Amino acid sequence: MPPRTSNKVKVYIRSRPTNNFASDMIGIGRDNRTITIHRTPSASVVDNKINDWAFHFDGLFNNVGQEVIFDSIAKDVVDRSLDGYNGTILCYGQTGAGKTHTMTGFTESYQNRGIIPRSLQHLYQEINTRQDYSYSVRISYLEIYNDQMCDLLRTLNSQSDYQQHLQQLSIGEDSGLVYIKGLSYRIANTEEEALNLLFEGETNRAIGQHVLNKQSSRSHCIFTVLIECRSILSSDEKYTISKLNLVDLAGSERLAKTNSEGVTKREATFINKSLSFLEQAVLNLTDKKANSHNFRSSKLTHTLKDSIGGRCNTVMIANIWPEMQHLEETVSTLRFASRMACVPAEPTVNEVIDPVKALENYKRENKQLRDELALHDALLNRNGTSYEPISEQQLYEIENQCHRFIDGTLDEIEVKNLRQVQAVFNAFRHICRASEKDAEKKLHDRRAIADKYEYEQQDNQKMFGTNPGPNGAGGTAGDLDGQSFGLGAASKDQRTNKEALLKMTRNKRQPAAAAAPTTKAPGVQQINAKDKASPNGFKPTGNGPQRTMNTDDEQYSRVKEPSEMVDTKDQGLHAPPGRTVAFEEFKQTRGANLNKIYIENKDIMTVKKKQFAELARRVNQAKAEIDKTRIAAERKKNERLTMGEFLNENGETIIDEEEYELIAKLQELKGIYRTDYDQWKNLKSEITYCQNLVNQCQNRLLQEFDVWYRECYVNGNNTGAMDSLLTSNKNNNDYQVYDDAAERFERMQKELLLSDLDSMPFRQAQMRTNRRHIFDAAAAQGPWKQSPSTTVIHNSGSYHRGTYDEDQQSTPPISLSGSRQKPMVR
Ligand SMILES: Nc1ncnc2c1ncn2[C@@H]1O[C@H](COP(=O)(O)OP(=O)(O)OP(=O)(O)O)[C@@H](O)[C@H]1O
Known part of the structure; x- marks a missing residue:
C-alpha cells in the first residue's frame, strides 16, 4: 500500500478494549496503520461474499488511553x-x-475525560501563551435526534422544553458556509466557563434521553468552538474566524440484530438513514463529478457540509468493537472509514476583513499620502496645487473647457493634478456619449424617412399608375396629376392575383395567338367581351355608374393590375410579367426538366438530412449512455480499491459481477457509438455533396431562366439595363431562386440609399429617369404604329406610346393575344 497522501481526510481506528479480541479474524499490522480482516466462510451455506480485507489508515489505536488519543x-x-x-x-x-x-x-x-474537555483545556492554555493575539471563544452544542435539531445550550427544565426546542432551529448557508439559525453561541472566556457549557449540554442531553431513550446515545452531537483571533500588535484589518467541530455520531446498528421495536426501531431507522446519507455524501466528495446537493438530504449531512474535507482540517476516529459477534459492523465501519480516507482536504485559513478597521486604515493612509504630496510640492515650489475633491462648480467649468476645446475656441485645458486629469477625461467621455446618442437619434430619424420613402417607392413601382385619376373616377388607376409618370397607390381590389396573371401571361405568348390576332384564348375573349362594356373594368369618367366587381370583372381588373405590369387600355404595349410569375411559367415549360432534377435532388437531400438528424440523435444517446456507464464503473472500481484489492492465484484482480457487467456494457456501447458515428460522418459528406448538386441546379435554373426571360420579354437592343439588373443581382449572395428581379433591385437600391442618406433624393430621381429611358427604348422597338407625338398615360399607370384614338375607347384597348402585344420593361 502506498503511504497516505497528506491532502486527504485523516482517519484513525480506535478499538474498544475487550477480553474477547477476535485475533483469528482481526489482525493489526506492525506499522500500526494496517488492519486485516479474515472471515471464515460458513461451511453449510454457499457464500460468494468477500471474506478477506486489508485496510490502511493514518493510525491504529488498540488499548490506549485517552491522553494518547488526544x-x-x-x-x-x-x-x-x-x-x-x-x-x-x-x-x-x-x-x-x-x-x-x-x-x-x-x-x-x-483521568478518563475525552477529546472535548482535553481540547478545551489545551485551547485555553495555548491562548494564554499567545500574548500577541486576542481571542474570543464562543461555544454551541447541537444535537440531532430523529433528523430534528436541538440546541443543548438552551435552558431546558423539562422534557417538554426539549421537545419544543427540536422545532426551533433551521440550517442556512452563506457563501458555502453553513450556519444554524437559532442556535445559541455562548461566550466562554475561560476553560471553566467552557466546561460548564459542556456539562450543561450533557445535562440537557440527559433530559432528552430520559424522555426519548433510556439506553445509549441515540443522537448525533456536535460540540462547536468558534474562535475569533485578532492581532493585538498590528492594526491589520484582517482577522480569522475558525470553527472547531467535535462530533459524536450516533452508533449504527443492525435492526435485526438488536430486535429493535417501537421508539427504538424508529430511532435506529433515523440513525441508519442519516449515516447512510453521510456515507453517500462522503462518497460523492471523492467523486469530482458528483453533485454536492445531496448534503442536504439530512440535517446531519447538511450541518456538516462545510466541515468534512475541502477547506476544513478533518480527522475521523472510527471506533470498532473487535469481538467476533461484531465482525459485520467492524467491516462496515472500516469500509466507511476507508472511503472517508479518500476525501480530499486542503485546509485554508479563514481570513476575514474587518470593514471598520479597513476604513480606518484607508483614512490613515490617505492622510499620510496627502501630507507626503504637500511636502513634495513644497520642496518643488509648486504652490496652489490642491488635492481636495473637485467641486460641482469646478466640474462644470472643466466640461465647459472641454466643449470649447472640441469647438476649437480653446487651445489648451490646464490641469494641475490627477483629479483634474480624470475630470477632463470624464468630461470628454460624457460629451462623446452625448454626441453618440444625438447622432443615433438623427440616424434613426433619417432611416425612418428613408424607409417611408422607400416604401412609397416600392409601392409605386408595384402599382405603376394605379392611382385614382384626377377626374375622380372611383378606383381608376393612373397618374395623380395626369402629366407625369403616374406613380400612385392602388386600392386593394385592384391588385393582381398570381394565378390569373400567370394564365393571362401564358395566353399572351400562345404562338398561334401571336400569329393570328383574331384567334383568342377563351380567357382573352371573356375579357374583351367585358371590355366592350367597360374597358379597364372602370368607368372612364366620374359621371358613370361605379364599377361593380364580379368574378369576370375581377379577373379582368387583375390582368390590368400594374403590379405585374400587364398591358392597359390600348392595343399595343404590354408590360412583362414579374419575374416570380415568369419563373413559375418557366419551370413548367422550358425549365421543366431542370426543375424536376432540382426538386428530386432537394427531396433526396431532405431525406438524407432527416437520416442525419436521427443518426446524430443516436450518437448522442450512445455517448450519454457511455458516460453514465463509465461513471458507474469508475465508482465501482473506487469502491473495490478502497476495500483493498483481491487477487486470484494468477495475480489477477478479482472483480465482482456487477463491475464486470458494467465493463462489458461499456464496450458494447462503444461499439454502437463507433458504428453510428462512422455512418454519421459518411452521411455528412453525402449531404454536402447533395447540397452542392442542389446549388448547381439552382444556378442553372436561374441562368436559363434569365436567358429565357430576356428572349421572351426584352428586345435584343434594350437588354442593357436588364442585364445590369440581372448581373448585379447574381452577385448578391442572398440570391434566391424565387426572388423577383425587381425585388432584388429594390433591395439593392435600398442598401445604397441607407449607406448614404444624403444621396437619397438624387438616387431616387436617377432611378426614375433610368426607368423612363428603358421604357422609351423598349417602346421605340414596338411593332405598333408609332407616333412619338402621342403619349398616353394609361389608367393602369403604364405609359405607352403609339396611336391612340380617343374615339376608340369603346374598343378594347388591349389585345393580349394580338401581334401588337409588346412586352414592356419597367
Ligand atoms: N477505550 C475504552 N476504554 C474504556 N472503556 C471504553 C472504551 N471504549 C468504550 N468503553 C466503554 O464502553 C461503553 C460504551 O461506550 P460508549 O458509550 O462510548 O459507546 P458509543 O459508541 O458511544 O455507543 P452509542 O453509539 O450507543 O452511544 C462505555 O461504558 C464505555 O465506558
Whole structure:
C-alpha cells in the first residue's frame, strides 16, 4: 500500500478494549496503520461474499488511553484551529464501540475525560501563551435526534422544553458556509466557563434521553468552538474566524440484530438513514463529478457540509468493537472509514476583513499620502496645487473647457493634478456619449424617412399608375396629376392575383395567338367581351355608374393590375410579367426538366438530412449512455480499491459481477457509438455533396431562366439595363431562386440609399429617369404604329406610346393575344 497522501481526510481506528479480541479474524499490522480482516466462510451455506480485507489508515489505536488519543489525533487540530483553520474531529462506529467515551469520556472522571474537555483545556492554555493575539471563544452544542435539531445550550427544565426546542432551529448557508439559525453561541472566556457549557449540554442531553431513550446515545452531537483571533500588535484589518467541530455520531446498528421495536426501531431507522446519507455524501466528495446537493438530504449531512474535507482540517476516529459477534459492523465501519480516507482536504485559513478597521486604515493612509504630496510640492515650489475633491462648480467649468476645446475656441485645458486629469477625461467621455446618442437619434430619424420613402417607392413601382385619376373616377388607376409618370397607390381590389396573371401571361405568348390576332384564348375573349362594356373594368369618367366587381370583372381588373405590369387600355404595349410569375411559367415549360432534377435532388437531400438528424440523435444517446456507464464503473472500481484489492492465484484482480457487467456494457456501447458515428460522418459528406448538386441546379435554373426571360420579354437592343439588373443581382449572395428581379433591385437600391442618406433624393430621381429611358427604348422597338407625338398615360399607370384614338375607347384597348402585344420593361 502506498503511504497516505497528506491532502486527504485523516482517519484513525480506535478499538474498544475487550477480553474477547477476535485475533483469528482481526489482525493489526506492525506499522500500526494496517488492519486485516479474515472471515471464515460458513461451511453449510454457499457464500460468494468477500471474506478477506486489508485496510490502511493514518493510525491504529488498540488499548490506549485517552491522553494518547488526544495527543496523537486531536491536539494538532486544536492548534490549527487557533491559527485560523476550521477543524472537525468526528467519531464514527457501531453502537457501544466507544465513540462517546472517545469524544466526551467520563465527565465525572478527570483521568478518563475525552477529546472535548482535553481540547478545551489545551485551547485555553495555548491562548494564554499567545500574548500577541486576542481571542474570543464562543461555544454551541447541537444535537440531532430523529433528523430534528436541538440546541443543548438552551435552558431546558423539562422534557417538554426539549421537545419544543427540536422545532426551533433551521440550517442556512452563506457563501458555502453553513450556519444554524437559532442556535445559541455562548461566550466562554475561560476553560471553566467552557466546561460548564459542556456539562450543561450533557445535562440537557440527559433530559432528552430520559424522555426519548433510556439506553445509549441515540443522537448525533456536535460540540462547536468558534474562535475569533485578532492581532493585538498590528492594526491589520484582517482577522480569522475558525470553527472547531467535535462530533459524536450516533452508533449504527443492525435492526435485526438488536430486535429493535417501537421508539427504538424508529430511532435506529433515523440513525441508519442519516449515516447512510453521510456515507453517500462522503462518497460523492471523492467523486469530482458528483453533485454536492445531496448534503442536504439530512440535517446531519447538511450541518456538516462545510466541515468534512475541502477547506476544513478533518480527522475521523472510527471506533470498532473487535469481538467476533461484531465482525459485520467492524467491516462496515472500516469500509466507511476507508472511503472517508479518500476525501480530499486542503485546509485554508479563514481570513476575514474587518470593514471598520479597513476604513480606518484607508483614512490613515490617505492622510499620510496627502501630507507626503504637500511636502513634495513644497520642496518643488509648486504652490496652489490642491488635492481636495473637485467641486460641482469646478466640474462644470472643466466640461465647459472641454466643449470649447472640441469647438476649437480653446487651445489648451490646464490641469494641475490627477483629479483634474480624470475630470477632463470624464468630461470628454460624457460629451462623446452625448454626441453618440444625438447622432443615433438623427440616424434613426433619417432611416425612418428613408424607409417611408422607400416604401412609397416600392409601392409605386408595384402599382405603376394605379392611382385614382384626377377626374375622380372611383378606383381608376393612373397618374395623380395626369402629366407625369403616374406613380400612385392602388386600392386593394385592384391588385393582381398570381394565378390569373400567370394564365393571362401564358395566353399572351400562345404562338398561334401571336400569329393570328383574331384567334383568342377563351380567357382573352371573356375579357374583351367585358371590355366592350367597360374597358379597364372602370368607368372612364366620374359621371358613370361605379364599377361593380364580379368574378369576370375581377379577373379582368387583375390582368390590368400594374403590379405585374400587364398591358392597359390600348392595343399595343404590354408590360412583362414579374419575374416570380415568369419563373413559375418557366419551370413548367422550358425549365421543366431542370426543375424536376432540382426538386428530386432537394427531396433526396431532405431525406438524407432527416437520416442525419436521427443518426446524430443516436450518437448522442450512445455517448450519454457511455458516460453514465463509465461513471458507474469508475465508482465501482473506487469502491473495490478502497476495500483493498483481491487477487486470484494468477495475480489477477478479482472483480465482482456487477463491475464486470458494467465493463462489458461499456464496450458494447462503444461499439454502437463507433458504428453510428462512422455512418454519421459518411452521411455528412453525402449531404454536402447533395447540397452542392442542389446549388448547381439552382444556378442553372436561374441562368436559363434569365436567358429565357430576356428572349421572351426584352428586345435584343434594350437588354442593357436588364442585364445590369440581372448581373448585379447574381452577385448578391442572398440570391434566391424565387426572388423577383425587381425585388432584388429594390433591395439593392435600398442598401445604397441607407449607406448614404444624403444621396437619397438624387438616387431616387436617377432611378426614375433610368426607368423612363428603358421604357422609351423598349417602346421605340414596338411593332405598333408609332407616333412619338402621342403619349398616353394609361389608367393602369403604364405609359405607352403609339396611336391612340380617343374615339376608340369603346374598343378594347388591349389585345393580349394580338401581334401588337409588346412586352414592356419597367
Ligand atoms: N477505550 C475504552 N476504554 C474504556 N472503556 C471504553 C472504551 N471504549 C468504550 N468503553 C466503554 O464502553 C461503553 C460504551 O461506550 P460508549 O458509550 O462510548 O459507546 P458509543 O459508541 O458511544 O455507543 P452509542 O453509539 O450507543 O452511544 C462505555 O461504558 C464505555 O465506558
